[in-house]
Amino acid sequence: MNTVKLSDGTKIGRNTFDARVFRAKKVMKENFIHNHGYLYCIECGKNQNGCERIAASHLISVDECVKSGQSEIAYDLKNMLPMGQKCHREFENLSKIQRYARYLAEKEK
Numbered sequence: 001m002n003t004v005k006l007s008d009g010t011k012i013g014r015n016t017f018d019a020r021v022f023r024a025k026k027v028m029k030e031n032f033i034h035n036h037g038y039l040y041c042i043e044c045g046k047n048q049n050g051c052e053r054i055a056a057s058h059l060i061s062v063d064e065c066v067k068s069g070q071s072e073i074a075y076d077l078k079n080m081l082p083m084g085q086k087c088h089r090e091f092e093n094l095s096k097i098q099r100y101a102r103y104l105a106e107k108e109k
């Protein structure tokens with residue numbers, strides 16, 4: 001599959017999509033550092049030393065965004081938060097609905 005579908009029905013190339021996701025992750029981390037001074041895990045509040053390898057984690061997974069035909073959510077800055085690997089693994093155990101609810105809560109902020 002070389003294209004992904006957006007909510008409005010239009011399709012974009014997988015390469016364009018991947019580039020947008022990559023860029024959004026970078027912007028999210030830059031914004032977070034700008035606002036908070038440094039990068040830390042939003043779940044446990046620890047920095048790199050406390051919660052290993054902090055990265056931009058998707059609330060609704062990229063896979064789910066693509067599968068549901070709402071691919072643009074994968075590069076929505078409100079759909080990503082910094083999490084260390086430890087907390088990210090726990091987050092992945094949440095149900096699809098719980099993850100969706102978390103995204104909607106972040107959008108309200």
Ligand SMILES: [Zn+2]
Nearest residue numbers: 041044051087
């Ligand atoms: Zn953590």
